[in-house]
Amino acid sequence: xxxxxxxxCGVRLGPGTLYGAIARLEQQGWIEPLPxxxxxxxxxxxxxGLRVLRARLTTLRQFTKAGLGRLEAR
Amino acid sequence: MNPRLAHLLxxxxxxxxxxxxxxxxxxxxxxxxxxxxxxxDVFWSALLEHIFPLGGLKMNxxxxxxxxxxxxxxxxxxxxxxxxxxxxxxxxxxxMRDHPELSTAWxxxxxxxxxxxxxxIAVLVPLVVGAVRFALSAKxxxxxxxxxxxxxxxxxxxxxxxxxxxxLGGHWAPAPWAILGDWTASADWPPLQVxxxxxxxxxxxxxxxxxxxxxxxYQAIQRSRFEEMRFTVLRRLVxxxxxxxxxxxxxxxxxxxSVMTVGVxxxxxxxxLDASAAFHAYFGPMHTTAFASWIGSVCxxxxxxxxxxxxxxxxxxxxxx
Numbered sequence: 440x441x442x443x444x445x446x447x448c449g450v451r452l453g454p455g456t457l458y459g460a461i462a463r464l465e466q467q468g469w470i471e472p473l474p475x476x477x478x479x480x481x482x483x484x485x486x487x488g489l490r491v492l493r494a495r496l497t498t499l500r501q502f503t504k505a506g507l508g509r510l511e512a513r
Numbered sequence: 514m515n516p517r518l519a520h521l522l523x524x525x526x527x528x529x530x531x532x533x534x535x536x537x538x539x540x541x542x543x544x545x546x547x548x549x550x551x552x553x554d555v556f557w558s559a560l561l562e563h564i565f566p567l568g569g570l571k572m573n574x575x576x577x578x579x580x581x582x583x584x585x586x587x588x589x590x591x592x593x594x595x596x597x598x599x600x601x602x603x604x605x606x607x608x609m610r611d612h613p614e615l616s617t618a619w620x621x622x623x624x625x626x627x628x629x630x631x632x633x634i635a636v637l638v639p640l641v642v643g644a645v646r647f648a649l650s651a652k653x654x655x656x657x658x659x660x661x662x663x664x665x666x667x668x669x670x671x672x673x674x675x676x677x678x679x680x681l682g683g684h685w686a687p688a689p690w691a692i693l694g695d696w697t698a699s700a701d702w703p704p705l706q707v708x709x710x711x712x713x714x715x716x717x718x719x720x721x722x723x724x725x726x727x728x729x730x731y732q733a734i735q736r737s738r739f740e741e742m743r744f745t746v747l748r749r750l751v752x753x754x755x756x757x758x759x760x761x762x763x764x765x766x767x768x769x770x771s772v773m774t775v776g777v778x779x780x781x782x783x784x785x786l787d788a789s790a791a792f793h794a795y796f797g798p799m800h801t802t803a804f805a806s807w808i809g810s811v812c813x814x815x816x817x818x819x820x821x822x823x824x825x826x827x828x829x830x831x832x833x834x
Contacts, residue, residue, distance in 0.1 A: 441545065453550065453551055453553075453554025453555065453558070454538070454541050454542055454545055454551060454554065454555060455554040455555035455556070455557060455558025455559065456554055456558060457541075458534055458538050458541070458558065459558045459561065459562070461534075462530070462533075462534060466574075475537070478540050478544060480537035480540070480541075
């Protein structure tokens with residue numbers, strides 16, 4: 440997960456930061472653990488998490504679009 | 514990372530967190546990169562987890578919400594005391610007799626404070642009983658210690674004020690509102706410098722103890738596992754779950770704190786119109802005006818109400834479910 444995040448956003452999370460985020464996401468009910476696979480502990484996004492993520496990304500897209508539009512207008 | 518170092522770092526986290534994430538987090542540390550930055554990241558995250566604990570998987574939002582409401586209520590007590598001590602024995606108190614709208618706003622705050630006190634007790638009692646039962650059965654000394662922080666803090670503050678007052682001859686108590694202001698200091702009070710030092714110390718001590726009490730209560734609730742309690746009342750078996758019992762009083766406490774906030778805000782606006790001179794006189798703590806003191810109280814009241822209102826939504830959700 441750390442490698443995946445580093446590859447697409449260029450930020451390498453420390454393990455403490457990552458698990459801080461995982462614990463909070465799980466507490467909100469946005470992700471849930473799956474059965475462990477050997478030494479890996481997979482998580483999956485829940486239906487509630489999908490709804491929240493979709494809403495956040497939509498807001499972000501509108502924000503980005505408006506910001507880029509204003510930059511181009513200068 | 515070295516397995517011994519990984520185990521050591523995981524030990525830095527609270528027990529409830531370790532019970533939920535300890536195994537997988539240890540595996541992640543052992544299979545990942547080591548180094549100073551990784552250790553520092555884990556150390557910092559563990560520290561945050563102690564200050565703002567999430568607990569474990571079994572923790573739901575209700576104890577977190579109730580803990581936050583109780584902390585907000587402690588802040589409201591402090592803001593309310595400041596509001597009361599600023600007005601008490603000042604010309605603002607006499608102005609309230611001449612301006613009924615001012616005394617109406619005051620009565621709203623007073624009524625809200627009574628309701629908030631009753632409901633906060635109704636939240637606190639089942640939670641403390643539940644937490645103590647769990648702490649004793651699970652031999653969790655950490656919970657008992659945290660539960661003792663608030664009463665110990667109250668005892669320390671009372672001992673300080675009474676002790677200092679006694680040592681100074683019993684004519685003056687080291688309160689931040691009794692240092693210097695638009696009133697005449699009694700001749701048997703200690704010198705101004707002594708009043709400044711002792712009054713400031715009381716203010717700093719009170720804030721520190723308030724923060725410690727809030728953290729103690731919040732963490733004790735987070736670390737406890739609340740289970741149904743059974744009592745026999747009039748030969749009938751009554752089953753009570755602390756979290757379920759505390760939900761409605763929690764929402765009532767939030768509502769009462771909001772009413773108090775509205776009352777305090779209204780009181781200030783009316784005082785500014787009806788008793789402007791007194792409102793801008795030096796009646797506040799640490800030689801501040803009543804207006805500045807009111808602003809301080811309003812900020813704390815509003816922040817506490819916002820925190821309680823935000824967190825009460827999960828109480829409402831769980832009550833509906």
